[in-house]
Structures are given as structure tokens and as C-alpha cells.
Amino acid sequence: MFKNLGKIGYKVESQKVKIDLNQINEGVNFTDEFIIFKKNDELSIYDRICDHNSGKLISKNGKTFCPMHNWEFMPETGIYKNGLIKKKKEYEIANNQILVIEKKFQPEIKHVDKGIGIKVRYINHAFLIIESDNFKFATDPWALGPAFNTGWWLKHQTIANWKEELNSCNFIYISHNHPDHCHELTLSYVDKKTPLVVPNFTSNSTGLLLKDLGFTNIHNLNFEDQYQFNGSELIFTIFKSGDLREDSGFYFSAGKFKGLLTVDANNLNFLKLPAVDLFASSFAGGAHGYPLNCENYALEDRIKMLDTDRKFIRQTKYKYLEKIKPKFFLPYAGFFKEALKRDGIYIKHNKKNLVNDYKNFCKKLNIQILNVEENTIFNFDINKKVKPEPYIGKYYADISEESYLKYYKEKYQKIDLNYIKNYFEKSKFNDNSILFISLTNGNFNKSDVNFKINFTKKITFSILEDKYLKQALKSENNYLFLKIRKEAFLNTIYNKRSWEDISIGFQNRQYRKPNIYNSDFWFHFSNKYVSTKYVQSTTDCSNCTLLNNDIHNILFKKKSVDNILLFKKSN
Numbered sequence: 161m162f163k164n165l166g167k168i169g170y171k172v173e174s175q176k177v178k179i180d181l182n183q184i185n186e187g188v189n190f191t192d193e194f195i196i197f198k199k200n201d202e203l204s205i206y207d208r209i210c211d212h213n214s215g216k217l218i219s220k221n222g223k224t225f226c227p228m229h230n231w232e233f234m235p236e237t238g239i240y241k242n243g244l245i246k247k248k249k250e251y252e253i254a255n256n257q258i259l260v261i262e263k264k265f266q267p268e269i270k271h272v273d274k275g276i277g278i279k280v281r282y283i284n285h286a287f288l289i290i291e292s293d294n295f296k297f298a299t300d301p302w303a304l305g306p307a308f309n310t311g312w313w314l315k316h317q318t319i320a321n322w323k324e325e326l327n328s329c330n331f332i333y334i335s336h337n338h339p340d341h342c343h344e345l346t347l348s349y350v351d352k353k354t355p356l357v358v359p360n361f362t363s364n365s366t367g368l369l370l371k372d373l374g375f376t377n378i379h380n381l382n383f384e385d386q387y388q389f390n391g392s393e394l395i396f397t398i399f400k401s402g403d404l405r406e407d408s409g410f411y412f413s414a415g416k417f418k419g420l421l422t423v424d425a426n427n428l429n430f431l432k433l434p435a436v437d438l439f440a441s442s443f444a445g446g447a448h449g450y451p452l453n454c455e456n457y458a459l460e461d462r463i464k465m466l467d468t469d470r471k472f473i474r475q476t477k478y479k480y481l482e483k484i485k486p487k488f489f490l491p492y493a494g495f496f497k498e499a500l501k502r503d504g505i506y507i508k509h510n511k512k513n514l515v516n517d518y519k520n521f522c523k524k525l526n527i528q529i530l531n532v533e534e535n536t537i538f539n540f541d542i543n544k545k546v547k548p549e550p551y552i553g554k555y556y557a558d559i560s561e562e563s564y565l566k567y568y569k570e571k572y573q574k575i576d577l578n579y580i581k582n583y584f585e586k587s588k589f590n591d592n593s594i595l596f597i598s599l600t601n602g603n604f605n606k607s608d609v610n611f612k613i614n615f616t617k618k619i620t621f622s623i624l625e626d627k628y629l630k631q632a633l634k635s636e637n638n639y640l641f642l643k644i645r646k647e648a649f650l651n652t653i654y655n656k657r658s659w660e661d662i663s664i665g666f667q668n669r670q671y672r673k674p675n676i677y678n679s680d681f682w683f684h685f686s687n688k689y690v691s692t693k694y695v696q697s698t699t700d701c702s703n704c705t706l707l708n709n710d711i712h713n714i715l716f717k718k719k720s721v722d723n724i725l726l727f728k729k730s731n
């Protein structure tokens with residue numbers, strides 16, 4: 161079904177950036193673009209691009225760090241404080257000058273040399289359907305209900321017949337395992353034999369999750385290999401996110417038309433980006449629990465950090481747009497909202513970029529914005545001219561947010577301490593840190609139970625009364641303290657899901673000592689220690705009922721799921 165046409169080719173341009181060797185002192189040196197560490201005659205050169213998400217590394221009070229999310233880099237060792245190794249730059253020395261070799265790579269996908277018409281439809285959030293006469297595929301379908309426990313909700317309505325549309329696709333591409341992209345409830349309505357395309361991540365985080373959901377036709381495709389679908393004009397490849405996370409983007413040619421879809425991937429393909437006609441990308445920001453959930457900072461500081469982050473996301477997208485120079489920019493994958501009263505702090509402060517924030521910039525570069533809040537159907541003709549159209553039809557009627565919350569609270573009330581103890585003791589995570597957890601009510605101010613998990617040497621699990629928790633938090637020096645809503649925690653660990661469902665879903669408050677992001681911990685519990693393959697403890701508490709059966713039985717019992725609202729969009 162997917163013929164492998166081999167690795168993608170790159171156009172390479174090299175240039176040498178000159179730095180005067182006499183200006184370089186022993187220790188750490190900064191130029192506009194580089195950090196140079198000199199020890200005797202040895203030089204280590206790094207770019208100043210932060211490997212988290214392309215912020216700029218700066219120097220202050222003897223420290224090298226990125227002001228975006230405080231990643232600290234140690235030029236003496238070439239390693240970030242969280243353990244990530246930074247790649248060194250190649251260089252030469254000639255005539256007392258350092259020549260740093262900068263290479264620019266531009267990928268070029270194979271294509272069938274023929275103009276064809278294609279239709280791109282925005283369904284919701286990151287859910288697109290792209291089709292021509294001989295292929296039809298969907299991306300990251302999320303059509304109803306919440307994501308990330310109950311933190312995220314769809315901002316737009318979904319078309320009434322989304323299930324039929326999804327089930328008539330030749331395949332579905334799932335970019336990564338976050339639930340706004342790999343959405344269990346939506347996928348529960350998809351035929352389990354439907355071909356699913358997932359990136360071949362080292363830990364197979366997405367493939368394993370889909371296997372747990374009962375899918376039997378999962379294609380784990382290699383990064384940068386080019387695949388042709390069924391001899392059609394569709395050729396695609398998958399690019400990896402350039403940061404620590406397991407995330408991806410999708411680069412395709414449909415005849416002469418070329419498109420790049422990136423959702424949440426940072427530094428996609430290590431910023432080796434192609435020139436395309438259509439660039440579809442997230443744009444909004446606000447997609448993290450951090451920093452609003454971080455009690456190391458006063459609220460006003462968190463709000464300032466959010467503001468900086470939002471502007472930074474905009475700048476990052478501008479850079480992508482400048483590099484890619486697409487004809488069309490389709491902002492998507494940012495249309496979610498917070499809806500429950502208990503998430504008031506997010507509703508109030510978690511502001512997002514709007515499509516219109518990109519208007520002036522795109523105008524300058526002569527890029528046409530495809531604004532899905534005006535039109536959702538984009539027909540491209542064989543000459544790549546677009547005809548946008550609004551959707552005129554019925555919409556799907558979902559049940560209320562509060563009903564979903566009630567369901568989660570009822571379903572995940574029973575704390576199975578044996579399961580939780582087992583879950584941690586078998587997690588195989590070791591570092592020199594301690595994790596404290598309080599399972600709390602919706603407002604994080606009343607705790608049902610507290611645990612301490614010590615990951616140093618042999619993993620130990622213990623239960624702490626409130627007063628001992630307070631003492632421990634005073635006396636320990638290396639810990640992460642998470643207050644987590646009880647039902648969100650239980651839903652996540654009983655179902656062997658990613659802990660990002662908690663953090664990104666606004667389901668926790670955290671305090672870190674020292675105030676450093678423990679990337680190993682979050683990677684382990686978000687990507688490695690997930691799925692029934694790796695988490696083998698079992699509990700009766702999740703009832704092992706498939707989510708959509710539950711939704712049918714509990715939530716929709718008074719209403720048929722096919723009961724759609726007879727709603728016509730007014731122009």
C-alpha cells in the first residue's frame with residue numbers, strides 16, 4: 161500500500177562564518193551566533209539556538225541559559241542541565257581565523273510530474289481531510305469530547321458526518337501520542353482495520369497506544385523515507401520533531417503540489433525545511449500547563465512568561481514562513497479552549513495567538529492565509545489556484561462539558577493503592593530525585609492521599625500523612641511535588657497513558673526543587689512507560705470498558721449518538 165521510494169534528497173549549501181581567533185579568551189565566549197568554549201588550545205563551538213524550541217541562549221550572572229523556559233546550558237561540558245547533549249559545530253582554523261561551517265539543507269520530495277486538483281478540508285483542531293481523485297487521507301482526528309483528561313475542548317463545531325468521512329479515508333496519519341492528535345474517543349468510531357500511518361519513534365509511543373485501542377493495520381513508517389500511496393500521485397515522508405519529544409510533521413507531494421503539515425513539533429526536521437505551496441501549522445500557543453501550573457513563580461510572573469511565550473511562538477512561525485515561503489499558510493491545530501469552571505485560571509490567563517495576528521506578516525511576504533474561521537474547504541486546481549468555500553451543512557451535537565466531567569469523576573474515584581505502588585515500583589525509572597504526589601480535588605486545595613516515590617537506587621513507594629508531607633518538602637533538596645486531580649491521575653495511570661495528559665491538560669500544580677525541568681522523568685512517564693506492553697500491572701478500577709461503550713451507556717443514554725443538531729451555519 162505504501163511503496164518505499166527511498167530516503168529523501170537534500171539540496172545543500174555551505175558557508176563559512178569567520179571569527180577572529182584573537183578575540184577568543186579562555187573559558188566561555190559569545191558571538192552573535194555562537195558560543196565558543198576555549199580550554200588551552202581546544203575549542204568547542206555551539207550555535208546559540210536553544211534545543212528546546214529555538215529560543216536564543218544568553219549569558220547572565222555567569223550562567224548560559226535560554227530565557228524562554230530556563231533551560232541551562234553548560235558550555236564546559238556541552239550538555240544542558242537536564243542532560244541533553246548539544247551538537248558541536250564543525251570548524252577550521254586558517255590565518256588566525258576560526259571558520260565555522262554552516263550548512264543549509266533543503267529537502268526535496270519526489271513527485272509525479274502532473275498538476276492535479278486537490279481538496280483540503282479543515283474538520284476541527286488538527287483534523288484535516290486531504291483528497292484528490294485517487295487518494296483521501298485524514299490527519300489527527302479529534303471530533304468530540306475533551307482531550308488531556310478534561311483540560312482541552314474543541315473550539316469549533318465538527319461536521320455532522322465526520323464518522324463517515326473518516327471511515328472512507330484510505331488512511332489516517334497520527335502525528336504523535338497527545339490526545340488532541342491521537343484521540344481515543346474519536347478513534348473509537350473508526351473501523352479497526354483502517355490503515356494508520358504513524359512515525360517510527362524509538363519508543364513507538366504512538367503505535368503502541370493505537371494497538372492498545374484495538375487497531376490492527378498500523379504502519380510505523382521511517383522518518384525521511386518517501387512513500388508513494390498505491391501508485392497514486394501522493395508521495396509523502398514524515399519528519400521528526402527536532403527536540404526531545406516524540407512528535408512529527410508530514411511533507412507531501414500531490415502531483416506538482418507540495419505541502420508541509422506541522423502540528424506541535426519543535427524545530428521540525430532540525431529546521432531542514434522544504435519549499436512548499438501549502439504550509440499548515442499550529443500558531444496559537446497556550447498548549448502547555450506550564451508555567452501557569454508552576455508554583456515556583458508568583459502568578460504575575462507566570463502571566464508574563466506566558467505572554468513572552470506567545471510572542472515567541474509567533475516569531476518562531478514567522479521564521480518558518482520566511483524559510484519556507486509558501487504560497488498559502490493554513491493556521492490550524494490551535495483551536496482548543498478551556499471550558500470547565502475549575503480551570504478558571506487558564507480560561508482567564510491562557511491567551512492564544514489569533515489567525516489575524518499573522519495577517520500583516522503574511523501580507524509582507526505575499527503569503528495567502530487560509531483562515532478556517534472563515535472558510536473550511538480549500539479547492540486547489542491543477543495550477544495551484546485556490547477556491548475557498550465555507551461549510552454549509554449540519555453539525556455534530558456533542559454533550560455538555562460538565563457531563564463529561566461528571567463521568568470522569570464517577571468512573572475514576574476508587575484509589576487502588578496496590579496498583580499505584582506496583583506501577584511505580586515496576587517503572588524502571590531511576591535518577592537521584594524524589595517525587596511527591598497529592599491526589600486532590602478539582603481546585604487542588606484538598607488532598608485525599610499523598611505518596612512519596614524515591615527513585616534513587618531501588619524505587620520505594622510510601623504513603624504520607626499531610627503533616628509528614630510538609631516536613632519532607634522542607635527537608636528534601638531534590639524533588640518534584642505534583643498536586644494532581646484525583647480522577648485525572650487515576651485515568652492516566654489505570655489506562656497506562658502518557659503523563660503529558662496530566663501536565664498539558666492543566667490537571668496538576670507543581671513545585672520543583674531545584675527549579676529545573678526534569679526531562680528524563682517526563683520523557684520516561686510520557687513516552688516510555690506507557691501502554692500495556694510496558695505497564696503490566698492491572699486494576700479493576702478502570703473497569704476495562706472501552707471508552708466509547710461508556711460514552712454510549714453513560715453519557716448519551718438519553719440521546720442517540722447520531723442525534724445531530726439541525727444547525728445551518730449563518731453566513
Ligand code: FES
Binds near residue numbers: 230
Ligand atoms: S527553553 Fe529554550 S525554547 Fe524553551
